[in-house]
Amino acid sequence: GAVVSQHPSRVICKSGTSVKIECRSLDFQATTMFWYRQFPKQSLMLMATSNEGSKATYEQGVEKDKFLINHASLTLSTLTVTSAHPEDSSFYICSATHHRGETQYFGPGTRLLVL
Amino acid sequence: GIQVEQSPPDLILQEGANSTLRCNFSDSVNNLQWFHQNPWGQLINLFYIPSGTKQNGRLSATTVATERYSLLYISSSQTTDSGVYFCAVVPHGGSNYKLTFGKGTLLTVNP
Numbered sequence: 653g654a655v656v657s658q659h660p661s662r663v664i665c666k667s668g669t670s671v672k673i674e675c676r677s678l679d680f681q682a683t684t685m686f687w688y689r690q691f692p693k694q695s696l697m698l699m700a701t702s703n704e705g706s707k708a709t710y711e712q713g714v715e716k717d718k719f720l721i722n723h724a725s726l727t728l729s730t731l732t733v734t735s736a737h738p739e740d741s742s743f744y745i746c747s748a749t750h751h752r753g754e755t756q757y758f759g760p761g762t763r764l765l766v767l
Numbered sequence: 768g769i770q771v772e773q774s775p776p777d778l779i780l781q782e783g784a785n786s787t788l789r790c791n792f793s794d795s796v797n798n799l800q801w802f803h804q805n806p807w808g809q810l811i812n813l814f815y816i817p818s819g820t821k822q823n824g825r826l827s828a829t830t831v832a833t834e835r836y837s838l839l840y841i842s843s844s845q846t847t848d849s850g851v852y853f854c855a856v857v858p859h860g861g862s863n864y865k866l867t868f869g870k871g872t873l874l875t876v877n878p
Contacts, residue, residue, distance in 0.1 A: 684864065690808075695853065695868045743808055749864060755800060756866060758810035 655679055656748050658759035665736055666767055672732045673762045675746030681726035682748035686756065687719075690743040702729045736766040769794045769858040773869035780844050780876050788839040788872045790854030798857035798864065799830055801839050804871070805850045813839070813852075844876045 655678040665671050675685055684703055688696040700710045700721050708721035718740075720732040729748075733740055743763050747756040770793040780786055792799070801813040814821050814828040816837065821828055825844075830837040841848055851873050855866040 686865070695870045696810075696855075698865055698867075701865060745808070745810065747810075747866075754798075755812060755815040756864075757812065758802070761808040763808075 654750075654755070654757045656682075656746065656757045656759040658746055658762050660762060661760060662763040662765075664765045664767065667737055668735055670732055670734045671736055671764060672730055673744055673746075673764075675729045675731070675748070675759050677727045677748045677750070677757075680748075680750045682729075682750055683726065684749050685723060685729040686747045686749075687721060687729075687731050688745045688747070690745060690761075692743075696745060699731075733764065736764070738766045740764065741766045769796070769856060769867050771854060771856055771867055771869035773852075773854055773872050775872060776870065777873045778875070780874070782844060782846060782876055782878050784844050784876075785840070785842045786844060786874070788841070788852050788854075788874075790837040790839070790869055792835050792837075792854075792856050795832065795835070795859040796856040797859050798866070799837055800855050800866065801828055801837070802853045802855065803848075803850050804853060810853070841874075844874075846876045846878055849874055849876045 657676045659674045687699045699714045700708045702708045702723040710716045723729040745761040747758045749756045772791045799817045802810045816830045818832040825842045827840045851871040853871045855868045
């Protein structure tokens with residue numbers, strides 16, 4: 653149990669376009685979802701925390717107008733990278749949790765390349 | 768904020784060898800998890816272990832919360848164990864269950 657999926661797994665886009673990444677909890681209801689970013693050979697950096705039905709909480713230094721997060725239901729959160737630029741190229745990973753302070757389950761990640 | 772330090776940063780083993788990975792954290796924690804990130808980037812949950820000892824096959828973990836460290840033991844390593852091992856914590860009193868990750872240990876197991 654506790655499977656999290658992400659779509660797409662990889663995307664290549666032109667500079668200036670917007671890209672939407674979906675994160676779904678397949679077999680549980682996720683009260684909270686998290687979005688991370690990982691650059692090559694580095695650790696995961698939390699971008700934002702997403703609670704169903706409320707606005708996302710962004711970490712310091714993360715532009716909320718750049719990275720739009722929508723947590724529409726207990727099984728779906730989306731991250732939209734607006735007006736993407738080459739420096740936004742990265743590995744984006746979501747996670748989900750269904751209990752207070754319990755295990756976070758991670759999606760397989762989305763590789764974004766902006767040309 | 769809380770600091771999470773993992774050691775060693777890199778480890779190379781021959782298949783069949785045993786290893787110990789360490790995670791030190793600077794403050795008390797409510798949650799500590801160990802993950803394995805495989806070469807395709809997927810993070811695999813290994814242990815949820817804010818305290819105590821757990822075992823799962825060839826892997827085991829021990830967290831000594833009072834001394835602020837956790838250890839991950841890998842026995843009889845296999846080439847499929849290669850990848851990055853991350854320790855991540857939620858500090859005591861931390862908001863919204865946010866995990867803070869260490870920088871990871873890159874493990875390479877050679878045949």
